[in-house]
Amino acid sequence: MHELSLLLALAEQVQAEAQRHGAIRVLAVELRIGSLAGVDADALAFAFPLAMAGTAAADARLHITWLPAIARCRRCGHRFGVAGGVGPCPRCHRHGADLLQGRDLHLHSLTLDP
Amino acid sequence: MCSDGDRRGGALKGGSGLRTLTLQRSLLAHNQTLAADLRRRFAALSLPVVNLLASPGAGKTALLEALARRCGGEGVAVIVGDLATDLDARRLRQAGLTAVALTTGQACHLDAAMVQRGLEHLDLGSLQLLVIENVGNLVCPAAFDLGEGRRLVLLSVTEGEDKPLKYPALFQSADLVAISKSDLAAAAGFDAALARQHLQQVAPQAAVVSVSARTGEGMAALAAALGLSADRGR
Ligand SMILES: Nc1nc2c(ncn2[C@@H]2O[C@H](COP(=O)(O)OP(=O)(O)OP(=O)(O)O)[C@@H](O)[C@H]2O)c(=O)[nH]1
Ligand SMILES: [Mg+2]
Ligand SMILES: [Zn+2]
Numbered sequence: 001m002h003e004l005s006l007l008l009a010l011a012e013q014v015q016a017e018a019q020r021h022g023a024i025r026v027l028a029v030e031l032r033i034g035s036l037a038g039v040d041a042d043a044l045a046f047a048f049p050l051a052m053a054g055t056a057a058a059d060a061r062l063h064i065t066w067l068p069a070i071a072r073c074r075r076c077g078h079r080f081g082v083a084g085g086v087g088p089c090p091r092c093h094r095h096g097a098d099l100l101q102g103r104d105l106h107l108h109s110l111t112l113d114p
Numbered sequence: 115m116c117s118d119g120d121r122r123g124g125a126l127k128g129g130s131g132l133r134t135l136t137l138q139r140s141l142l143a144h145n146q147t148l149a150a151d152l153r154r155r156f157a158a159l160s161l162p163v164v165n166l167l168a169s170p171g172a173g174k175t176a177l178l179e180a181l182a183r184r185c186g187g188e189g190v191a192v193i194v195g196d197l198a199t200d201l202d203a204r205r206l207r208q209a210g211l212t213a214v215a216l217t218t219g220q221a222c223h224l225d226a227a228m229v230q231r232g233l234e235h236l237d238l239g240s241l242q243l244l245v246i247e248n249v250g251n252l253v254c255p256a257a258f259d260l261g262e263g264r265r266l267v268l269l270s271v272t273e274g275e276d277k278p279l280k281y282p283a284l285f286q287s288a289d290l291v292a293i294s295k296s297d298l299a300a301a302a303g304f305d306a307a308l309a310r311q312h313l314q315q316v317a318p319q320a321a322v323v324s325v326s327a328r329t330g331e332g333m334a335a336l337a338a339a340l341g342l343s344a345d346r347g348r
Contacts, residue, residue, distance in 0.1 A: 002222050002254045006141050013143070017124065017135060027132065031141070038253050038283060086282065087315060096318045103283065105141040105257070114131045 003043040007051035018056035023112035026057035034104040036069045069102025148226035152261025163244045168268035170250030173294040175202045179209040180327035185342040187211040189242035193232040195224040195249045223254035252281040264289040271304035278312040285317040297326040
């Protein structure tokens with residue numbers, strides 16, 4: 001898995017934002033991650049301090065908000081929750097739904113000091 | 115994913131010395147920017163670019179060798195990601211293709227920056243097709259746009275019919291799925307109809323072909339789908 005490489009990219013973004021806004025420290029980093037994004041919570045938690053070492057976020061707390069996967073039926077427009085693969089629509093039973101949410105890998109917010 | 119750049123500044127709020135900066139930016143923003151640059155560059159040359167993805171040993175390199183045997187390797191280049199060796203690149207060159215090896219070390223996927231480095235070794239203007247053979251992996255490469263025009267995903271008959279259900283993200287991103295090693299289907303007890311049903315469920319957008327690099331079955335259809343003709347370069 002590539003949690004560490006994702007977090008190294010995150011560290012660059014976080015460091016750039018801290019500098020741009022004149023913050024000395026970043027106290028918290030909030031990520032929003034889709035349940036189908038293919039990243040593992042434990043691996044993220046483990047790699048986070050390693051990736052942030054030497055940046056303004058070296059001591060930051062990591063918050064992860066997990067976003068459930070949601071698909072919309074192309075046929076009837078019904079929205080439904082998805083676990084694993086996108087299966088048939090529970091309302092009209094047809095295949096072919098688009099994933100609206102679930103692969104997200106977002107840096108949502110930073111808490112800056114000052 | 116949100117595009118980067120549009121919300122560069124972010125929204126700041128807070129008193130008491132602490133501020134919350136809301137960014138809503140993709141962690142992959144940098145890769146997406148580079149991939150968009152690559153895509154523009156390929157489009158300016160009208161160069162078709164295929165990202166070839168599959169599990170380790172599914173037959174990615176063998177398929178490209180077979181294509182080269184069928185169509186000749188002229189005008190076709192491959193950028194190949196390999197963890198520790200340049201064995202695949204050597205096989206591809208042996209088959210008459212132009213090949214650039216990206217030794218990825220521990221990386222589990224190729225990213226747009228690696229492809230950009232690989233391009234330094236190619237004369238893109240002389241090419242009719244560029245294939246990027248990704249690192250063998252059904253999970254990580256799915257998230258990384260390489261600026262390709264199309265994604266070709268292999269499902270080898272020895273892996274089982276259930277892989278599209280177990281690794282939906284990759285199959286959902288496919289434009290074309292090739293069921294590979296079809297010569298081994300009987301020996302592996304592979305149920306082709308079931309595999310196609312699973313692909314239809316997970317990846318209804320993808321065209322599906324059945325191919326064997328060994329016997330050449332389906333190679334004509336695949337070559338045509340990739341825009342190569344059998345007598346090209348002869
Ligand atoms: N019978 C049969 N064997 C095949 C076919 N395609 C590939 N193989 C064999 O499968 C093995 C793996 O093939 P490769 O082409 O190296 O697979 P790959 O996907 O490029 O592997 P990595 O790059 O290491 O992930 C080799 O032993 C090939 O000879 C096929 O169509 N039929
Ligand atoms: Mg290979
Ligand atoms: Zn429906």
